[in-house]
Amino acid sequence: MGVVDHFHHGNVSKPEQSSPPAGSVPAVPTAADERLRRESWFKHLLGRPEFAALAGTVMVFIVFAIGAGDSGMFNLDGIMNWSQVAAYLGILAVGACLLMIAGEFDLSIGSMIGFAGMMVALPTMYFHWPIELAILFAFAGSMALGALNGYLVMRTRLPSFIVTLAFLFILRGLTLALSVMFADRTIISGVGDVAAKSALAHALFQGVAFHGFFTWLGHIGLVKLLDNGQPLVPGVPKVIVWWFALAAIGAFTLAKTRFGNWIFAVGGDANAAKNVGVPVKSVKIRLFVLTAFCSCLFAVLQVCDIGSAAADRGLQKEFEAIIAAVIGGTLLTGGYGSVVGASFGALIFGVVQIGISYTNIDSDWFRVFLGIMLLFAVLFNHYVRSRVAASR
Numbered sequence: 001m002g003v004v005d006h007f008h009h010g011n012v013s014k015p016e017q018s019s020p021p022a023g024s025v026p027a028v029p030t031a032a033d034e035r036l037r038r039e040s041w042f043k044h045l046l047g048r049p050e051f052a053a054l055a056g057t058v059m060v061f062i063v064f065a066i067g068a069g070d071s072g073m074f075n076l077d078g079i080m081n082w083s084q085v086a087a088y089l090g091i092l093a094v095g096a097c098l099l100m101i102a103g104e105f106d107l108s109i110g111s112m113i114g115f116a117g118m119m120v121a122l123p124t125m126y127f128h129w130p131i132e133l134a135i136l137f138a139f140a141g142s143m144a145l146g147a148l149n150g151y152l153v154m155r156t157r158l159p160s161f162i163v164t165l166a167f168l169f170i171l172r173g174l175t176l177a178l179s180v181m182f183a184d185r186t187i188i189s190g191v192g193d194v195a196a197k198s199a200l201a202h203a204l205f206q207g208v209a210f211h212g213f214f215t216w217l218g219h220i221g222l223v224k225l226l227d228n229g230q231p232l233v234p235g236v237p238k239v240i241v242w243w244f245a246l247a248a249i250g251a252f253t254l255a256k257t258r259f260g261n262w263i264f265a266v267g268g269d270a271n272a273a274k275n276v277g278v279p280v281k282s283v284k285i286r287l288f289v290l291t292a293f294c295s296c297l298f299a300v301l302q303v304c305d306i307g308s309a310a311a312d313r314g315l316q317k318e319f320e321a322i323i324a325a326v327i328g329g330t331l332l333t334g335g336y337g338s339v340v341g342a343s344f345g346a347l348i349f350g351v352v353q354i355g356i357s358y359t360n361i362d363s364d365w366f367r368v369f370l371g372i373m374l375l376f377a378v379l380f381n382h383y384v385r386s387r388v389a390a391s392r
Helices: 041-046 051-068 076-101 109-126 131-156 160-183 191-197 199-205 211-219 238-256 258-268 270-275 280-306 317-327 339-358 365-391
Strands: 187-189 308-310
Touching: 051 317, 051 339, 051 365, 076 109, 076 238, 076 258, 076 280, 076 317, 076 339, 109 131, 109 160, 109 187, 109 191, 109 280, 109 308, 109 317, 131 160, 131 191, 131 199, 131 280, 191 199, 191 280, 191 308, 199 280, 238 258, 238 280, 238 339, 258 270, 258 280, 270 280, 280 308, 317 339, 317 365, 339 365
Parallel strands: none
Antiparallel strands: 187 308
8 A cells, every 4th residue: 555645636535334233234325425525526626736737838828829829939840949948947847846745855956957067078078088978977977966965865864955055056166166177168069069970979869859750741741841851840859858758757657656655655754654664765865866867867968959068057947947846736845746747837937938039028027927927836736735634
């Protein structure tokens, strides 16, 4: 039995019933048995953690369909633009969401992006490592730092907010210092050209997927072709493929596996989870490793796609990832949330950030809108938390 079965909403709850005395006729429940607590489909939907994000996504699409519907925002190339922005944040939001459900935060996500990018660029461009080895080094180094983050939080019992805030400054400072020390600059270019010559790096992290399919769509008239015969939209950016893959794995893990139950359990009540045999420390450390992996994946995709690494990459991404998770229904107190909801939260970011440029609205209003969305999400999540507590 899972420790946190009460987190799965929509089940009909029945009071325990004792067996009827011998020789008695068992009561036949009527169609409107008052012992059964029935719940309408709307209340069931309202209790889902991703409901607020789904509603917000629909609202955002309606607003931009009215305000920018004829601007090309919803043409195929426009869709790829805002989907790519959403995908980068979505990768971070998956890791942040799972860690927040477990009751912890990682504020070093943004600094890890810049640091991981330098771990790819410096060995490749200045020490002449094969880029595959540099990418492997970046993932190993990032995940080791994530494990250290988790170990320190578990060992010292300090709030993860404080420990990872320290790493935010440490990693940002190291990124600046090492880039200046070895390259005498804070931006290192040329990595994209090296990645393009590597079959493995190019296949996994650079360019687009399904190019042949989009070319075929162009030749049958469904996608606009350029003068050279290539489709205007050459394919799906690799970052979107990675986002969908991570979100699918995260959602499946959370909903269908024992480890997913453990994540809910340690976020809901770590002591109770420990008492029934859940390896609380191990679960949390693994999730810190996951957030570091997501940050490194963001960095590698960005470095290979843009072609350069910069010491200031990832600024404020830790807060955007947390906001996306909260908009997606994840409680700041842990024990409740949804990877699907966090992905919708990231989608809202992408649509609004790119969509504003298709309208006459000043881009400065982007942050105002995000703040309003965050406030709405927190208030809604507070209502859901009260509802969950009342139903226990």
